Amino acid sequence: MANLTKDLFIGLSNNKFLNENAKRWGFRLGANKFVAGTNIDSVIETIRELNGNGIRCTLDNLGEFVADKAESTQAKEEVLRILDVIHSENLDCHLSVKLTQLGLDIDHAFCVANMREILRKAKGYDLFVNIDMEDYSHYPQTLDVLYTLLGEYDNVGTVVQSYLFRTEEDLEDLKKVRLRLVKGAYKESEDVAWQKKEEIDRSFILLAKKRLLGEAFTSIATHDHNIINELKRFIEENKISRDMFEFQMLYGFRTEMQFDLAKEGFNFCTYIPFGNDWFGYFMRRLAERPQNLNLVMKDVFYTKDNQLKKEPIITGAVAASLLLLWRKKKKTKSEKVVQ
Numbered sequence: 529m530a531n532l533t534k535d536l537f538i539g540l541s542n543n544k545f546l547n548e549n550a551k552r553w554g555f556r557l558g559a560n561k562f563v564a565g566t567n568i569d570s571v572i573e574t575i576r577e578l579n580g581n582g583i584r585c586t587l588d589n590l591g592e593f594v595a596d597k598a599e600s601t602q603a604k605e606e607v608l609r610i611l612d613v614i615h616s617e618n619l620d621c622h623l624s625v626k627l628t629q630l631g632l633d634i635d636h637a638f639c640v641a642n643m644r645e646i647l648r649k650a651k652g653y654d655l656f657v658n659i660d661m662e663d664y665s666h667y668p669q670t671l672d673v674l675y676t677l678l679g680e681y682d683n684v685g686t687v688v689q690s691y692l693f694r695t696e697e698d699l700e701d702l703k704k705v706r707l708r709l710v711k712g713a714y715k716e717s718e719d720v721a722w723q724k725k726e727e728i729d730r731s732f733i734l735l736a737k738k739r740l741l742g743e744a745f746t747s748i749a750t751h752d753h754n755i756i757n758e759l760k761r762f763i764e765e766n767k768i769s770r771d772m773f774e775f776q777m778l779y780g781f782r783t784e785m786q787f788d789l790a791k792e793g794f795n796f797c798t799y800i801p802f803g804n805d806w807f808g809y810f811m812r813r814l815a816e817r818p819q820n821l822n823l824v825m826k827d828v829f830y831t832k833d834n835q836l837k838k839e840p841i842i843t844g845a846v847a848a849s850l851l852l853l854w855r856k857k858k859k860t861k862s863e864k865v866v867q
């Protein structure tokens with residue numbers, strides 16, 4: 529059942545029609561619980577408040593799988609403006625970017641050129657830029673782009689996913705590079721990735737410990753208290769300097785725990801997604817944690833002051849069409865297999 533729900537939301541996250549239309553809908557389905565705002569100006573206050581509580585931020589201008597050069601160029605321009613704002617507002621904040629938003633699926637050289645422009649500006653402001661890791665079909669290209677950029681810039685890093693078999697080996701090549709460690713958010717084949725939670729968790733702990741004993745900075749990005757507690761013990765026992773790592777969590781998740789870790793004196797960074805292109809990101813969050821569906825259902829049927837919405841049919845229809853579209857997509861897929 530858990531796998532079915534996960535497949536459903538991962539399927540929806542890749543649905544082009546819904547992703548395109550969601551940009552026009554504005555925030556719906558409870559997305560505002562996990563997406564901080566529609567543009568950079570609307571998230572400044574959130575960042576200030578977190579900074580005031582000793583929490584750093586990393587900003588993600590949502591968007592991915594862009595197939596049009598003009599759209600990627602526009603995304604790059606927005607990222608450049610975000611860097612200006614971080615600098616001029618003196619925010620304790622760096623940037624997270626997705627290469628498929630910046631042209632990875634269009635042309636490798638174009639994507640590298642966009643990243644060069646971003647890194648040059650970020651370097652001028654002494655800001656770090658992290659390249660999010662996307663699905664496995666983009667993994668080798670993402671590392672290729674990273675290695676090219678590392679030859680020219682030192683303010684760039686990426687993400688490694690503990691569900692991939694190859695990550696442990698890749699860490700050797702990445703041992704001097706600042707990295708974020710995550711479990712992995714996409715549906716990957718059993719040829720390349722662990723499928724069971726226990727295996728993914730075991731791998732996460734192993735990789736985190738390796739990195740903590742290593743020489744470069746690591747962002748330990750998880751909401752999993754069991755893993756965090758085990759790593760806190762490891763850090764204590766091995767007298768690992770707190771300057772060599774930080775904990776990271778997503779905006780809207782386990783907020784109390786985020787503040788507690790910062791209060792305990794750990795470096796803490798909140799990942800803040802914003803923008804109109806929220807649908808894919810939001811569906812992946814539902815895939816990870818079906819309990820988040822409660823929030824969706826509340827948002828679909830109830831107003832802020834807990835009154836049943838006047839247009840439950842319209843809002844309910846949005847939820848129902850999501851399910852129908854997914855079922856249709858699944859049927860088409862299985863028909864293709866039979867053929």
Ligand SMILES: Cc1cc2nc3c(=O)[nH]c(=O)nc-3n(C[C@H](O)[C@H](O)[C@H](O)COP(=O)(O)OP(=O)(O)OC[C@H]3O[C@@H](n4cnc5c(N)ncnc54)[C@H](O)[C@@H]3O)c2cc1C
Pocket residue numbers: 659660661662687689710711712713714749750751752753776777778781782798799816817
């Ligand atoms: C800062 C950040 C950046 C990320 N960047 C990427 C990326 O670039 N590429 C990528 O593939 N993935 C990325 N991810 C997503 C990541 O791969 C996982 O899919 C996601 O973090 C869910 O895994 P988890 O480690 O949080 O633990 P899970 O396995 O989802 O949860 C483990 C346990 O933690 C507890 N828990 C989790 N969430 C909650 C909650 N909200 N409330 C109460 N208890 C909870 C539950 O007991 C649960 O069983 C990122 C995640 C974070 C936090």
